[in-house]
Structures are given as structure tokens and as C-alpha cells.
Amino acid sequence: MKSFFRMTYPYILWIAVFIVAPMVMILLYALTRTGNSTLTFQFTLENFARFFSDATFMRVLLTSLRIALLTTVFCLLIGYPAAFFISRLSERRQTMMVLLLTLPMWINMLLKTYAWRGILLNFDLASEFKVFIGMVYDFLPYMIIQIHTSIAKMDGNLLTAAYDLGANKWKTFLKVILPLSVPGIISGITLVFLPAVSSFVIPKLLGGGDYVLIGNLIEIYFLTAGDWNFGSAISLIMALIIIASMWLTRKLDRNAQEE
Amino acid sequence: MKKLLSVLLVLCLLAPAAVLADDVLNVYNWGEYIDKQVLTNFQKEYGVKVNYSLFSSNEEMYTKLLSNASYDVIIPSDYMIERLIKENKLQPLDKGIVTDLDSLVDGVKNLPYDPDNTYSAPYLWQSVGILYDSTKIDPAVVEEKGWDIFLDSEYSGHAYMYDSERDAFMVAFKALGYSANTENADEIEAAYNWLREMDKAIHPSYVTDEVIDAMINGEKWLALVYSGDAAYIISENEDMAYCAPKQGTNVAVDAMVIPANASNPELANKFIAYILQPENSAMISEEVGYASPNADVLAELSGPGGAYEGNSAYVPRTGYEKDELFHDNETLKKQLSELWIKVKLHE
Numbered sequence: 001m002k003s004f005f006r007m008t009y010p011y012i013l014w015i016a017v018f019i020v021a022p023m024v025m026i027l028l029y030a031l032t033r034t035g036n037s038t039l040t041f042q043f044t045l046e047n048f049a050r051f052f053s054d055a056t057f058m059r060v061l062l063t064s065l066r067i068a069l070l071t072t073v074f075c076l077l078i079g080y081p082a083a084f085f086i087s088r089l090s091e092r093r094q095t096m097m098v099l100l101l102t103l104p105m106w107i108n109m110l111l112k113t114y115a116w117r118g119i120l121l122n123f124d125l126a127s128e129f130k131v132f133i134g135m136v137y138d139f140l141p142y143m144i145i146q147i148h149t150s151i152a153k154m155d156g157n158l159l160t161a162a163y164d165l166g167a168n169k170w171k172t173f174l175k176v177i178l179p180l181s182v183p184g185i186i187s188g189i190t191l192v193f194l195p196a197v198s199s200f201v202i203p204k205l206l207g208g209g210d211y212v213l214i215g216n217l218i219e220i221y222f223l224t225a226g227d228w229n230f231g232s233a234i235s236l237i238m239a240l241i242i243i244a245s246m247w248l249t250r251k252l253d254r255n256a257q258e259e
Numbered sequence: 260m261k262k263l264l265s266v267l268l269v270l271c272l273l274a275p276a277a278v279l280a281d282d283v284l285n286v287y288n289w290g291e292y293i294d295k296q297v298l299t300n301f302q303k304e305y306g307v308k309v310n311y312s313l314f315s316s317n318e319e320m321y322t323k324l325l326s327n328a329s330y331d332v333i334i335p336s337d338y339m340i341e342r343l344i345k346e347n348k349l350q351p352l353d354k355g356i357v358t359d360l361d362s363l364v365d366g367v368k369n370l371p372y373d374p375d376n377t378y379s380a381p382y383l384w385q386s387v388g389i390l391y392d393s394t395k396i397d398p399a400v401v402e403e404k405g406w407d408i409f410l411d412s413e414y415s416g417h418a419y420m421y422d423s424e425r426d427a428f429m430v431a432f433k434a435l436g437y438s439a440n441t442e443n444a445d446e447i448e449a450a451y452n453w454l455r456e457m458d459k460a461i462h463p464s465y466v467t468d469e470v471i472d473a474m475i476n477g478e479k480w481l482a483l484v485y486s487g488d489a490a491y492i493i494s495e496n497e498d499m500a501y502c503a504p505k506q507g508t509n510v511a512v513d514a515m516v517i518p519a520n521a522s523n524p525e526l527a528n529k530f531i532a533y534i535l536q537p538e539n540s541a542m543i544s545e546e547v548g549y550a551s552p553n554a555d556v557l558a559e560l561s562g563p564g565g566a567y568e569g570n571s572a573y574v575p576r577t578g579y580e581k582d583e584l585f586h587d588n589e590t591l592k593k594q595l596s597e598l599w600i601k602v603k604l605h606e
Contacts (some may be wrong), residue, residue, distance in 0.1 A: 056601050209422035209465025210603040217600070223318050224424065225596035226589060 023239075029232035047233035057217070061237075064214040067128065068197035071135040075192045076185065078136070079143035083184075084177075086144070087151040098148065101141050109138055113205045120206060127211040134202045139195060143188040150184025151177065182256040190249050194242055214238055282307040284526050287323075287330040289513070290315055291468075292383070294546035297539050304533075307526060324348065329520055331527040334382050337512045341372035341587040349378045350519050356528040359535065366577035367512050367552040370584060379514035380531050381552035383544060385486045386510045386575040386582065387426055388503040390493075395480040398500060405504030406434035408481065410453075412460045419470045419482035420463035424599035425585060425592065426509065427454060430483060433506045433581070440586045447594065454602045465603050474499060485511075487549030489572035494548065501572035507581025512552075550575050 030048075032041045051057050086097045104112065113134055120130045154177065162172040200215030207213075212220075214234065221231030282305075286298075290313040298309050312330075314320040317339040324333070324343075335343070343349050360368060360376050367381040389408065391401050395417075401408055409418065409430065420427060429439040431450035441447065457463070461481075466473070470482050475495045484492070489501040515534065517527045533539060537556050544551035545566045550573060551557055557574055560567045567573035576582060 056604055056606055059604065209420075209467070210605070212600060212604060220596060220600060223316060223322065225593045226318055226321075227593050 026232045026235050026239075029229050030236045033229055047230050048237070050230065051233060051237060057234075060212055060214055060217055063128075063212075064197055065241075067132060067135065067213070068193050068199075070132060071139060071196045072189055072193045074132075074136050075140050075143040076189065079140055079188065080147055080185070083144045083147035083151060086148050094148075094152065098145065101144055105141055110201060112138065113202055117205050127207040130206040131203045131211060131213075134206045135196050135199060138202065139192040142191040146188035146191060147181055147184040150181045154180050179256070183253060186249050186253045186256070190246065193245060197241065197245075198238060282523070282526060283310060284308070284332065284523055284530055285310045285312070285330045285521075286530070287312050287314060287320060287333045289313065289334065292334070292513075292547055292549075294542045297534070297542050300539075301530065301533055305526070305529065309530075324518065327520070329522050330518055331521040331523045332515055332530055333518060334513050334515050336585075337370065337372055337514070338585040338587040340379050340514060340516055342589075343516065343518075344373060344378055345587070348519050349516050350521065350524060351377050352380060352517065352531065353525070353528040356525075357532045357535065362554065363552045364554045364557065364577065366510065366575070370512065372584070372587075373514075379516045380535060381512050381514045382534065383487065383547070383549035384510065384512040384552060384575060385549050386503050387429065387508045388484065388486055388489060388501050388572070390474055390482045390484045390489045390499055390501055390572070392477060392480045392498050393500040394498045398502070401500075401502045402505070405502075405506045406430050409434075409457045409463075409483070410460050414481050415461050417480040418461045418463040419466050419473065419479055420457070421470065421483045421485075422465040422467050422603070424595040426483065427599060427602070428595050429509045429585075430454075431457075433504070433508060436506070439507075439509055439583045440588065440591075442588070442591055447591075447598070451598045451602070454599075455606070458602055458605055485549075486572045486575050487547060489548075490550075490567055490570050491548030493570050493572055494567065503576050503582075505581075507579065507583065508576075510575060510577075510582045510584060512584070513549075548573070 028041075031043055031045070033044050033046065086094055089097065116130075116134050116137065120133070158176055158180075159172060162176050167175065198215050199213065200219060203211050203213045204216055204219075215238075218231050218234050218238070221227045221234065225231075284307055286309055288311065293311075298311060301307075302309055314323065317335050320333060320335055321339060321342070324330075340349075357380055360380060363381060367384050368376055373379045389401055389406075391398075391408075396408075396414075404411065408414070409420070428447075428450055431453040432439050432441060432446065435446070435449055435453060437443075437446045437450070464479070470484060471488050471492060473479065474482055474484070474492045477496060477498060484501075486501065486503070489499070493499045493501060515531045517524055517531075521527055534543070535553070537553050540551045540553045541556045541560060544556060545560060548567075551560070559565055561570065561573050562568065
């Protein structure tokens, strides 16, 4: 047992260097302002106050949450029937369909987004709608695969039992299949919502310069404005939102399993 | 056998690095800003390897430099060179190798940020102006209105605005008759309101490099562009014309510098001297459309039979008192970027 534990050292080192250390730096930057040459660090909460007191930033935050939510809902609406349909196929066909779904994921997201840009260029659509299309396209496979896995691993005898007990197809779906696929739905939602809310390339390429999401805001403050303190504060707010939504989905998941 | 194979594979991986390790030059430049043939020729002539990396903004380059990345030649813009000199991040050019700086155009050498060109040698230069479709808009109107054409709701939905806070604010400052480097709070406020009015009047698309292809295809009538991009667009679409407004504009010089921590300064100096040679400068300038700092090259390319003959955008205006270089000012830049986000979000 002890010797196996040693094998986790590289992983712990990895986490320390590439996850914990940068997070500590972001925290440090977010809680300070750039000082003068004698006093290099001054602790302050003004970066946060500035973010929450400014209507523009709040609007950007709301837009980010709105589009992430819309994307998640749409992915679920399209993804669930698709996953259900796939799970009804023969085993060989299921493998085939899952392969077809994952195929586009082998292509770099940047390339796919550029392709969408070329396609959408010819249509006069609102920026937000273009970004929405790009996001749904990019994140849909994650949703389908998660739900499909949870439906496919379901014991077929449960369905037979439900029919034996007199449930029709619709009732079987509502009372047996749907509740059992909740864990899949929840991990699908997590896998779509989190990248969507922090998405940065898709709005940048498809939305144009006047469509700013929170990810773009962070980029502007780090690269253009050169204000790392405020940029870090926004990143931290972003991270907190992500942690909160993960906590929420996990809680939902636990409640669902208890039922 | 397996062991031997893996040793061989590791050697194969290391081999290219070992062969090339003797003389490597790390060059860091803007994207789409060179004729690749010039690099190939340099590598052949000097028997060295050039590692060529790209950045898309001065700030991105600066951030990378702060992280102690080592480059031998970097090609930032004037105000960024000003900052790098102030912060002792550059080393002087070797004037024994980098000669003939005297033969360069007056507008690009001995500029205030580097009075004797101790640290920097001009690469290409440009101004900012209005590119317009001359079949849709009368040139006389553009000349007369200058920057104020961006407030004319007649062009609503037909304009591109370059998505860069300093260039956009420069337009507003100049339209209002202020300096592009002003720190006066009232003037900044006035410029902010000017830009908001612009946003409401013409509903521009905020773009960066996409503007090049879009204007070649004639998608809109009006755009704020760099003269070098304008020269290229005009050479592809003859309906387009360029105007540097009378209210004054920004003139910008991108120059080659050697960072203090360069690992191969001697080769860096040779590279700079090589780029300054008229034939190489001409190749680069012809390829990208930005103006060469060399007077003879400028005359040749814009003269009879040159690639940019009769092109109104190729040679930037010089010696006009209302034209200005940007100065390095981080506080101003921060302030403008925040206001710029608000302009773009239609606040």
C-alpha cells in the first residue's frame, strides 16, 4: 500500500506546480494593487469593489452566465433524445455512432471555430446568436456522450420488469429511464456549462469586437490594458462562480441518487 | 534489442537540436510582417538557423519578455521601445556592423524615443488613416470631413472601426484638435463622448485583421486602417482609396532592437544590417505593403513600374506638424482600454 502511495508523488508535484502555485499567484495579484518602488505590495479589496460597482462589468458577467445557460439547456434538449436514440441501437451501431460523435472532437477547437466563422460570415445574424451556435456545436458531444453512457449501462432487466408490471413505454421512460440517467445529465451539464461560461475563443472569433464575455474581459486586462491586478480579480470571481456551480451540481447529483 | 531501439529513438529526437545548436538566431516579430524568402536567404548566406516567432501586440511581446524569454531580435513599435529603453531592457546596436542608418528617410530616424538610434533600427513604418470605397463615397467629402466622417450617420452599418483603444482614441483626440498623447481628464472625457457618438451614429463593426479581406471584397464603404494594410488592400481592389486626414494622425515606426539578455548579439547585429540592405527591405515592404524606411526603396516601389505605383496609401505623410508618434504611457493606456470596452458595449 505504502509503495503504491509513492506513485502519486509526481501527480502531487504536478498539482502543486501547475495548479496550486498559479492559483496562489492569482489570489495575491487580485488582493493587491501595484505599489511604488518602496512598497511593492499593498493589500486591498478595491479590485473587487471596482468589478461589482460597475454596471458594464456586471452586464458582461450576466451575458456570460446567460449564454452559458442557454447553451447548456439547448445541448440538453438536443443531446438527450440523441443519446436515447443511440442507446436503442444494436451494440455495433452504438459504437459506430459514438465514434462518429467523437470524430469532430479530434479536430482542434480553434479550427472548427474558424470554419464556423467562414460559414456564418455570409449570414446577417446577431453576434450573440453566432456565438451561441458555435458553443452548442462545440460542446454538444460532451452532453451526448455523458447521457449515452448512463443510459447504455442501465440493466435491461429493469425495463422488462417495468413492462411486466404494466407500465407503458412512456411511463417506463418517465419512471425508470429518466431517473436513472440523471447522473449522466448532471455530468453533461457540468461539462457543458463550465467551459461555456469561461469560453473565450468562440466569442472572440464569432462575436466580433463588440461582443465581450468574461473570458475576453480577462484577456483585455492582462494583455491590452496590462492591469494584472484587476485581471486576476476577474479570474478569481470567475473561479468562484465555477466552484459554486460545481458544488451545486454535485449537490443535485447526491439528492437524485438518494431518491 | 528493445533497449538499443529506444536509445536510437532518443538519439533521433536529440539529433536535430545538436546539429543546429551552434548558431541560432531567435527573432520575434509581428504576424504577417515579413517576406519568408528573406529569412531563407539569410539562413543560407550565414549558415545559421533562424527561430522565427510571432506576436500580435506590443503588450503581448512585453509580457513574454518579462517572463525572461530569450530573443536576439525583437521588432516592437516606437512607444514600446521607449519603455524598453527606460527599463534598461535593451542593448545598444553595434554601429560597426549596423551602418548606413543615415540613408534612411527623415521621418523614421533619430526620433525622440531614441535620438541617435543607439538602440533601434527602423524596420517598417506607417500612418493611420481612412480607407474608403471611392465608388460609394466622393473623395472630396472624405478630404473635407476627415475623421468626422465617422460621425456621419449616412454611413451607418457601412463602416469598420479598428478594435484598438489607442488608435480609436487617437482618432477622437485628433478630431477634437487635441494631442494623441493628452493626459488631460477633460480631453479624455470629450474623446470618450466623441467615440460613443461615433458608435451610435455609424454602428461600426469592431474588427482587427479581418478588415483586410473584408475591404478587399468591398464589404463596407469605410474603415479605419493602418496605411500599410491600406496599401495592400488598394493593390488588390482599385476602387478603394486612402486618406490621412488633415486634422493629423498617428505615425508609427516599428524598429529592430536587441534585448539585454540576447544570447547571440553579434548575429543579431548582422541580421539587422542584413534587413536594412535596400534589396531585402524592398522585398519585405513589397510583400506586406508597409513603407520601407529606406528612401530609395520607397521611391522605387512607389515610382513607375514599382509594385505600389500610384497607390495613395503606400508612402506615409512626413513632416506634417499635426502628425504625432505615441508616447509610452501605461496609466493612459489602462484608462483608455477601460473606456474603450464601454464604447464597444454601447454604454
